[in-house]
Each structure stands twice: as C-alpha cells, then as structure tokens.
Amino acid sequence: MPRILAIDYGAKRTGLAVTDPLGIIASPLDVVASHTLENFLKDYFQKEEVSRVIIGMPKNTDGRDTNATPLVQAFINRFKKVFPSMELILHDERFTSKMAMDAMIAGGMKKKDRRNKGNVDKVSATIILQSYLASN
16 A cells, blocks of 8 residues: 655755555654755655655744745645646644654653754654644
C-alpha cells in the first residue's frame, strides 16, 4: 500500500515524515536542506509508492497568513509543476513547533539534541502527519 508523506517546509530546512505502508503510523523520515527538497522527493517517489503529500500551512492563531506563508505557497506552486499527478493536501501547522519541543522534552531528549533545529522540523512534520491522519 502507498505511504503518505508530510512536509514541514522552511526557508533553510524541511522536515519530512511518512506513514508506514498501511498508512496508520506516522514516523519522522528526514530533514533536508530546502533547496535540495525537490531532488530528494524525486528520488524518494521512485523508491517508495506515495499516495499523497501533506504540506503544513503556516497560519497565525487568528487564521491570517504568517511571514512564512508566501514561502510555503511558492514551494506548493513549484511542487504542483514538478509533480502534477501527486495529490497535495494543505494542513494547518499552527503550534506544531511548540508541540514538537514539548514531545521531545517529554520523551527525554537531551537539551543538546533539542537545540538541533532539524530534530524539531522532523518531529513537527510527524505531528502534522499525525494530525492529518486523526482528522480522516
């Protein structure tokens, strides 16, 4: 069965998470430099069957766009051109970075490892994916 991939897109780094082949469990996949994301996805889509991609959409608490929203929207536009047949779903990513940090603390991750922003990005992508799975 195909997997579902989640993307927490950022200016410098992008966190990725993926489901198991049954589409039940969300797990961190990787963190890649945002400028290399397109090539990473091309390679990944050749190796793994992916049914859809969930992209975290940054919004303020009142629902308005954030400073990061135009950056994510530009990536979405590129994604649609490069991967026109891939189903793309936008999902609210409010509070995922805070939730990721709380989850890492609760999981006993050392402070040194929590400072690695790549770890926060991977866990944020996993939270986005878990939230999407729970809503469907």
